[in-house]
Amino acid sequence: ILTRANDSKISTVEGQVRDAVALAVSDYRVEVYTNSNPSITASNIIDEVQETMGDKYTVTVDGSNAQQFTVTTKSGETSDLGDKTITVVIAATGAITSLTTN
Numbered sequence: 001i002l003t004r005a006n007d008s009k010i011s012t013v014e015g016q017v018r019d020a021v022a023l024a025v026s027d028y029r030v031e032v033y034t035n036s037n038p039s040i041t042a043s044n045i046i047d048e049v050q051e052t053m054g055d056k057y058t059v060t061v062d063g064s065n066a067q068q069f070t071v072t073t074k075s076g077e078t079s080d081l082g083d084k085t086i087t088v089v090i091a092a093t094g095a096i097t098s099l100t101t102n
Contacts, residue, residue: 009080010101017071017086018096020052021045025094040094042069057081067091 024045032038042061046069050059053071056079062068071086073079081101089098 006082010082010084013071013079013081014086014099014101016053017049017088017099020049021088021090021094021096023052024048025090028094039092040090041066041092042088042090045090045094062087065089067097 025040027048028040028044029038038044043066046059046061049069049071050057053059056074056077058072058074060070060072062070068087068089071081071088073081073083084101086099086101088096091097
């Protein structure tokens with residue numbers, strides 16, 4: 001039962017990440033409206049994803065992959081994510097191509 005409860009909490013955080021990415025991509029497209037199909041990288045949307053996720057989480061761009069970022073629980077905080085890391089890979093369109101939790 002505890003495992004299912006923890007899995008449910010992590011699924012909730014994954015949903016929050018998906019929503020944060022969708023919102024950030026939408027806002028970025030509006031910001032660069034002169035380009036109808038802007039190329040989106042993690043760096044373009046990371047600040048808004050962080051803002052949407054809140055103070056309990058740290059959102060970090062992967063330095064080796066411009067299309068990838070991670071979400072972890074901020075040091076000293078407690079969250080539904082626990083000690084897990086969510087890794088998100090986005091396409092240049094802003095669509096999530098991979099979301100994994102380890």
